[in-house]
Amino acid sequence: MVDSSDQAAGRLREAKRVTVLTGAGISAESGIATFRDAMTGLWSQFNPADLATPEAFRRDPELVSRWYDERRLQVAGCRPNDGHLALARMERIAGARGVKFTLITQNVDRLHQAAGSQSVIELHGTLWVWRCVDCGKEAEETGPAFSEYPPTCICGGSRRPGVVWFGEGLNWRDLSAAGVAAKACDLLISVGTSSVVYPAARLIEDAIAAGAKVLEVNPNPTPFSDEVDWSIRGKSGEVLPRLVEEAFGNGVDAHRIDSSAG
Numbered sequence: 001m002v003d004s005s006d007q008a009a010g011r012l013r014e015a016k017r018v019t020v021l022t023g024a025g026i027s028a029e030s031g032i033a034t035f036r037d038a039m040t041g042l043w044s045q046f047n048p049a050d051l052a053t054p055e056a057f058r059r060d061p062e063l064v065s066r067w068y069d070e071r072r073l074q075v076a077g078c079r080p081n082d083g084h085l086a087l088a089r090m091e092r093i094a095g096a097r098g099v100k101f102t103l104i105t106q107n108v109d110r111l112h113q114a115a116g117s118q119s120v121i122e123l124h125g126t127l128w129v130w131r132c133v134d135c136g137k138e139a140e141e142t143g144p145a146f147s148e149y150p151p152t153c154i155c156g157g158s159r160r161p162g163v164v165w166f167g168e169g170l171n172w173r174d175l176s177a178a179g180v181a182a183k184a185c186d187l188l189i190s191v192g193t194s195s196v197v198y199p200a201a202r203l204i205e206d207a208i209a210a211g212a213k214v215l216e217v218n219p220n221p222t223p224f225s226d227e228v229d230w231s232i233r234g235k236s237g238e239v240l241p242r243l244v245e246e247a248f249g250n251g252v253d254a255h256r257i258d259s260s261a262g
């Protein structure tokens with residue numbers, strides 16, 4: 001393992017198919033708690049079995065829907081940080097260079113989209129869409145707090161957040177698109193994920209097995225830190241802007257693009 005952003009930046013500049021996988025860590029600098037960081041992580045304060053499972057919702061739909069709505073309102077007050085912005089810039093540069101770029105996130109906060117990222121695969125759903133458990137009707141929810149918990153659908157059914165709970169299957173279209181992107185890329189960048197939750201973590205395994213170079217950005221080690229090509233210990237809001245600048249220059253994108261495209 002080599003802690004060298006130069007080599008990683010060189011690989012990013014040369015790559016033809018880039019896939020990025022993000023986790024809660026990329027939103028930490030926007031003021032959103034991660035799940036497993038000691039003390040501050042949500043799961044150190046709350047028991048996921050009481051809040052993030054279909055059984056928990058059946059048992060206490062008021063508690064669960066109120067908790068997720070509070071998270072939705074908290075996220076509403078947050079802004080994308082330099083890490084999100086760097087990935088949106090990376091996508092634009094890739095587009096201009098004819099490079100295939102895929103952004104896969106485990107996050108449900110839509111800060112990537114708020115930063116300008118165009119195509120985002122939301123593996124674990126989103127806080128911004130709520131679904132009726134009876135008729136399945138989905139609706140975007142960007143307004144103030146619900147007036148009742150759980151919120152009620154026009155069919156009379158209870159509505160739940162459009163996130164993927166533990167024990168639930170992921171959307172197979174998203175999962176297969178993510179799998180294809182991980183297996184076909186020549187560079188996978190894993191950012192701000194503890195890499196312990198599956199099937200998302202398998203995408204890192206798939207990329208390594210397919211021979212792609214893998215860069216990990218995380219202040220803490222993960223189970224893959226000894227297997228990846230580069231593991232940079234740092235905050236994504238600091239490391240990613242630097243990486244994009246080392247690879248493509250400081251925003252005068254046109255110059256680097258022309259010279260490297262030959």
Ligand code: APR
Pocket residue numbers: 022023024025026028029034035036037041106107124191192193194195196197217218219220222234235236237
């Ligand atoms: N920049 C980059 N990484 C960071 C930062 C930061 N500023 N701050 C913390 N991290 C790292 C932590 O070291 C940790 O490895 O982010 C990771 C967050 O890990 P988790 O809290 O486990 O979040 P994540 O990997 O996204 O969890 C996966 O688990 O609870 C479920 O559905 C939920 O999508 C979530 C999934």
